[in-house]
Amino acid sequence: MLKSLFKRVLGFSAGKGLKNSDQRPPNKHPLSDSLEQNLTELQKNFDLCADVVIRKFTINCEPPINAAAVFIDTMIDEKMGSKSILGAIMQETPSLPSNVQITKLNALQILKSRLVTAMSTRDTSDFFELENYVLNGGVGIVIDGSPAALICFVGGPQGRAIDEPITEPVVRGPRDGFVEDYRTNLSLVRRRIKSSRLKVELLQIGEISKTTIALCYVKGIVHDKLIEEVKTRLNRIKADVVMGSGTIEEMIMDEPFSLFPLIEYTERPDKVSGSLAEGRVAIIVDNTPMTLIVPTTFVSLLQASEDYYNHFIFASFVRSIRFAALNIALLLPAITVAIMAFHQEIIPDKLLGIIISTRKDLPLPIYAEILIMEMIFEILREAGARLPRTIGQSVSIVGGLVIGQATVEAGFVGYVPVIVVALTAVASFAIPNYGAGTSIRILRFGLIILAALLGGVGVMLGLMFILFYLCGLRSFGVPYLSPIAPLSPGDLKDTFIRAPWWAMLTRPRFTGEKEPVRMDTNQGPTKPSNEKE
């Protein structure tokens, strides 16, 4: 009883399910034979929708048949529609062979197979399906006397051009990134995996938004259970609007309260194709360039596309730097507090002298200083994110410098916290995955508090807590910390180092088990054979 009261106060329960009539349309409503009836019904449904056009025309035949085209003029390419649909129907009917007579019964068939030159067509006899297609950018042709309607697809609405992905730029490697239209995104993936084994399944999620979701996987590599699980979870989503992939991510995650990202998202098609080849599933969401990749593990937080285009020695070096940056971003403030408050004996003598002399007249204990500076930097970072890019960066830098410098000069805070916080902020930018960056920011505060309470021991206890938490996480059945724990030594070649391409013989064990071998052996460098001269 207390739990239900709690839920009601916080707004968690909203009665039993979606109730609005718009959200639960009645089942099948077949089109009627009469054009007038269909049109009145369409006009009633699309009443006050100023961008829906109902264009009546007549098919040239003996006797002439009335028809109408229903479309949304902002969602189609009008020139192409005029040429391939209306132009084809209204002007090409005389060119039909003389033995073909258009009657009310076969009008739809003849239009579809002989007259309309649009590249893809569909027919439907259900009213709501017709509405759905029109809302998705199709041109619906309703013919008098025919219980079915023809739908043609001619071009799409204006969209962003393919551009460099903003969040994941590379120095060496392809620079095309996903855009909002899912068809363009699909084409970007298709051109990288030109195999008929790349399957694409479409779903529509969201009662009002009816967002199209494309599920991509390579059949034969992916576990069938994984595909089934993803489809089950996606079909379970009953929301009204799906804004972006973040909504879907939260609804299909394994652990809804997880701090760490359990589903990866990316703007880069090469990352998606690489993951598909490893046996993972990609979820392309319409109206957002962020594509979801499932399942994901902890090591993906350290991986960036650039690693695979640079030389493997350099890539391994960069990965170790990223790992060190991850540690610094998480631990540096906490370790500073622990050392300066509890374990001062570790600091070498000369450094200790400097620290003592600078900290002599400071009012606050070290943990308070670090907490305050961290808070200020988080506020600055959040403020900078909201402003346009050019101003935002200068605000962050200037704000940081000015505030930092001013507080130090005024004597509120010492130099050490400012340096530590700045180093931490820089290190956290070295982590490729933004979701991991956010979770680390949160965990950092917890560790600072633990360090203030129990010193180095507290930090280690906090880290063990995080470790126990991470070890229990699973992402669609794959343990989150694999391949480190449970240990699968063959997969370690792509975690902290990046093995050369000729050594990457097998796919990662948990996702690619069905077809483990991906590359032929003996492609590594060999010395020229010593031929007997």
Added chain:
Amino acid sequence: MEQKVKISGTQVAMLLFIFVTSTLVIYVPAITAKDAKESAWLAGSVLPFAFGYLTLRVVFKLGSYFPQLTIFQYCHLIIGQFLGKGLAISYIIFLLVMHVLVLREFSDFLNMTTLPLTPRIWILTSILVLATYGAYQGLEVIVRAVQFIFGIYVGGFATAILLGLSNFEIGRLLPFMEEGFMPIIRGSIVPSSWYGEICILAILFPFVNKHKEIKRKGVMALVAITLFVIIDVAVTIGVLGSNLTSSFAVPLWSMARSIELGEVIQRLESFLLVFWITGVVIKTTLLTYLIGLGLSQVFGFKNIKVVLGSMAVFELFITNVLLGNASQMHVILTHFWPPFGMVFELVIPAFLLGIFKLRKKRRTNHY
């Protein structure tokens, strides 16, 4: 808690290694050096290894007769319902005592060294919260965490020992076996009971994937533990000398304190302490899990959260209130724990094995 968890032989070996060595290496040099003086490294390794090997054989044999059951479950199959339940309960008490001693050792260690002004109850609470959380997550999580920290744990000790070699003088390890065998045997009684903690394999047996692997991996773990102890004790005596080693409460800590390389690396003991703690955390977590498992198997408790929570509070009470000060702890560890431990680690499983074999023979003799 009864999920069908399957862990591999390697994971069990790593788990046992960390379980046994985490409290072993900190106290063993002092206790063995008191009796065996310079031969302490021999005292702490050869005879205890034999004891541990014997325990391993007995426990493995018993477990192979009942491959799907833990010792709590097959006790009453061997010696009858009433006695069996009683024996299972006494095993739970044994684990509880081990757990309480570990907790008390840990908090004393921290109180003496790095956190002198922290009230004991806060240290105990924080580690118990962590242990309960880990136990609640289950055996799979504990084992994965072990795999993750194994390298860090061994690396931490290796760093301490390697850096401590800078003050090492092999002359301090002589004279060797000055007073004959008796001091060595006297000094190896306490470590034997600690090596015998490998008997928890009796409870972990049904969770392992391939049972035949356990024997081999268990022996590997024992050998690793022995090597670890030899190096640890030898280096500690080599750096501090046997007199100091026996007088310090925690000699490894003092040895780490003596490390000074150049002007930058000095007084690293707090830093190294942090790596050692990971091992103790794993030990506490595993013990909490085993006690919870035992309670739910013997008494049939369903709600594991309540069991673990109340047990944590109970142990907090015992550790904080019932056990006295550090010298009393020392007496307990050196005089009362070894016989108590050895009975439960070797004697009782051997007893069970003997009875089981007799019953089998009697049954086959009948038909």
